[in-house]
Amino acid sequence: MEDVAKRAGVALGTVSNVINRPQKVSRSTIEKVQRAISELGFVxxxxxxxLAAGTSNTIGVVIADLSNSFFVDMARGAESVAAESSINVVLANTDMRRSKQASNLDLFRQERMAGILLAPLPGADSSLLTGRNGTPLVFLNDAAIEGACTVSVDNEHGGYLAATHLLAIGRRRLLFAGDPAQAVPIADRLRGVERAVREVVDASLEVIRTPEVQAENGRTLGFDIASRPTSERPDGIIAAADLLALGLVQILGSDPSIRIPEDIAITGYDNNRAAWESLVPITTIAQPGEQIGAVAMALLLEEIRDPEGHEHAHSVLEPTLVVRASTQRT
Amino acid sequence: MEDVAKRAGVALGTVSNVINRPQKVSRSTIEKVQRAISELGFVxxxxxxxLAAGTSNTIGVVIADLSNSFFVDMARGAESVAAESSINVVLANTDMRRSKQASNLDLFRQERMAGILLAPLPGADSSLLTGRNGTPLVFLNDAAIEGACTVSVDNEHGGYLAATHLLAIGRRRLLFAGDPAQAVPIADRLRGVERAVREVVDASLEVIRTPEVQAENGRTLGFDIASRPTSERPDGIIAAADLLALGLVQILGSDPSIRIPEDIAITGYDNNRAAWESLVPITTIAQPGEQIGAVAMALLLEEIRDPEGHEHAHSVLEPTLVVRASTQRT
DNA sequence: GAATGTAATTGAAGCGCTTCACAATATACC
DNA sequence: GGTATATTGTGAAGCGCTTCAATTACATTC
Structure with a gap:
């Protein structure tokens, strides 16, 4: 930078001003300095x-699992908001390992990032906030944390949406597939389903716990359902995740005695690629991943700009129903 | 750090040594200093x-598209190698936008990262190397660049593997689906297929260009093939990507007059989740994503440690054939 | 033309660390 | 005991920038 100053025939501070506060510098000086910068290839x-400013203008995003596109969406939403304020975003992948979550948080705090966005592993608590040196932190996709902003999705409402949709198209013998004990969001979704069922007099609900929510589990369950006598089959299935729904569709859809959606309508959850690439495209609940990221970044920027006046907010976004052929012929 | 030194009753430099070169410090001093560090919550x-050291010990990874799990695998492989040398890794998502690729590279160079791993957008050239202030850079998944290390996959061999496999199970009327003009890797794959076909006297090859390589295109092509007279149908199809193969399997597999794999065997490419979640799991060519990242990181670390003696290497990794039900009954 | 105000520029003082020449202390050997 | 050799510990210099009080240049106004 000194070389640039010398070459442009100005003082060190002026170069700094050209870079950071051009409005404080005369037009001609800006040009001189910029010429020197490019001539010298100054980086x-x-x-x-x-170090000098005490803070960077970069924000770190720590993501629980980058192989899950839901999280990648959040990162994208966060970046687009940050870009408007020309703030940089870097990511770190927790890769589902608790130790990496901790080390990534440490790293960003040590780098004196302007702020941190954290999509935590399940079971996050406010202990993740301790040890922080005042770096503002907003939680993504997790509502149950005090002492920081959080942005999450209303899973209960998502379950309610799915069930209401099935009830609206006349289904009464509903089945929920997925283990509510396995993850809090799944339990929330089930609660929403139960609420919807309670609102309709003659509707019934069966819950089947699957060990996981992969396609494989859906297929297993599919065979189970296909082997039941017709009268004992559900006429509407709410799968806790798209892959689970995909497995169900694969098996039930290839059984000649079952028509989808006439005999059994099926909904998934997440709006995965798996849902729309299926032979019978699957109705699903779309989570607003980008929006989560965008809202969280907005909250974070607000906290960064006014650390004193800032009050922690808990934003809860609504998922949306995406109707496809697995519940409704087009 | 000054406070830590004072509290531990040692000099500033000693604290630094405890952190960076503990072997130079006596056992008792280390303990004193560490106690002070934790008591003061020093970060x-x-x-x-x-700034002081002139370089950081973190490495930046710029990824063309984080929603593609192939790239995420690379990042994971890179991280695991870096972790062995306790080097940190941060990511930046290009999100398929040329401007973001440039700004992310700038960012990492300005941060004085120890090195950069770049999975570039198609059409990368050595101009990405200019303007760099000596920051070592290794290219991921791109072979055609001089002046830097590159790590890539042998797509020609991948195509050869797929075709050889089909020929080995007795298929002679092969069909390649995908547009070689659309992407260099696809053209490479086709060349490999052609080579394999040339090696077998009575084998023939038909090439059908699909606008893209999505499931939708596979379905369209599937209907086209199903409508042909039996004698004009291929008995082996090499799809340029898994989703394309998935679409084909969805349509051909549900046609009662066609059995997979007896009448038509199908291979995909990439080993996507789509390939193994399919109702008929799809034979595919697996790209060693993690390995690419690992090898690249190893090369980068080598260059960082010995910038003078380093010679640029062009590592080409081999893909592997994963046989599943779409070509072979189990 | 002097007084006043505003805009542009300067340069020195740090930011919190690493590094390194040097000093202090301990250990080994003759 | 004295000298050489490790082993530890010290603290000042400086990394490349931002910031800000102080200075200078230039326009206005009366």
Whole structure:
């Protein structure tokens, strides 16, 4: 930077001003300095800047599992909001390992990031906030944390939406597939389903716990249902996840005695690629991943700009129903 | 850090030594200093360290598209190698946008990262290397670049593997689906297929260009093939991607006059989740994503440790054939 | 033309660490 | 005991920037 100053015939501080506060510098000086910068191929040193300024203008996003596109969507939403304020975003992948979550958080705090967005592993609590050196932190996809902003999705409402949709198209013998004890969001979804069922007099609900929510589990359950006498089959199935629904559709759809959706209508959850690539496209509940990221970033920027006046908010976003052929012929 | 030194009753430099070169410090001093560190909740400032030391110990990975699990695998492989040398890894998502690729590279160079791993957008060239301030850079999944290390996969061999497999199970009327003009890797795969076909006297090859390689295109092509007279149908199909193969399997598999794999065997490419979640699991060519990341990180670390003696390497990894039910009954 | 105000520029003082020449202390050997 | 050799510990210099009080240049106004 000194070389740039010398070459442009100005002082060190002026170069800094050209870079950070151009409105404070005269037009002609800006040009001189910028010419010198490009002639010298000057690359500013952010480490020095972060040190001198006490904070960087980069925000770190720690993601529980990058192989899950839901989280990638959040990152994308966060980035688009950050870009508007020309703030940089870097990511770190927790890869479902608790130790990496901790080390990634440490890393970003040590780098004196302007702020951190964290999509935590299940079971996050406010202990993740301790040890922080004042770096603002917003939680993604987790509502149950005090002492910080959180942005999450209303899973109970998602379950309610799915069930209401099935009830609306005349289904009365509903089946929920997925283990509510396995994950809090699944339990929430089930509660929403139960609420919807309670609202309709002659509707019934059966719950079948699957060990996981993969396609394989859906197929197993599919064979089970196909082997039942017709009268004991459900006429509407709410799967706790799209892959589970996919497995169900694969098996039930290839049974000649069962028509989808006439005999059995099926809904998934998440709006995975699996849902729309299926031979029978699957009705699903779409989670607003990008929106989560965008809202969280907005909250974080607000906290960064006004750390004193900031009050922690808990934003809950609504999922939406995406109707496809697995519940409704087009 | 000064406070830590004071509290531990040692000099500033000693605290630094405890953190960076504990072997130079006596056992008792280490303990004193560490106690002070934890009592004071001291969080080292990496910005200052990077400035003073002239380089950080974190490596930046710029990924063309994080929603593609192939790239996420690379990141994972890179991280696991970096972790062995306790080097940190942060990611940036290009999200298929050229401008973001440039800005992410800038960012990492300005941060004075120890090195950069870049999975570039199609059409990368060595211009991405100019303007770099000596930051070592290794290209992922791209072979055609001079002046830097590259790690890529042998797509020609992948195509050869797929075709050889079909020929080995007795198929002679092969069909390649996918547009070689659309992407260089697809053209490479086709070349491999052609080579394999040339090696077998009575084998023939038909090429059908699909606009894209999505499931939808596979379905369209599937209907086309199903409508042909039996004698004009291929008995082996090599799809340029798994989703394309999935679409084919969905349509051909539900046609009562066609059995998979007896009448038509189908291979995909990439080993996507789509391939193994299919009702008929799809034979595919697996790309060693994690290995690409691991090898690239190893090369990068080598270059960082010995910038002078380093010679750029072009590592080409081999894909592997994964046989599933779409070509072979189990 | 002097007084006043505003805009542009300067340069020195740090930011929190690493590094390194040097000093202090301990250990080994003759 | 004295000298050489490790082993530890010290603290000042400086990494490349931001910031800000102080200075200078230039326009207005009366």
């Amino acid at each position: 500013p040193n952010r480490a020095a800047r972060a | 080292p400032n990496r910005a200052a360290r990077a």
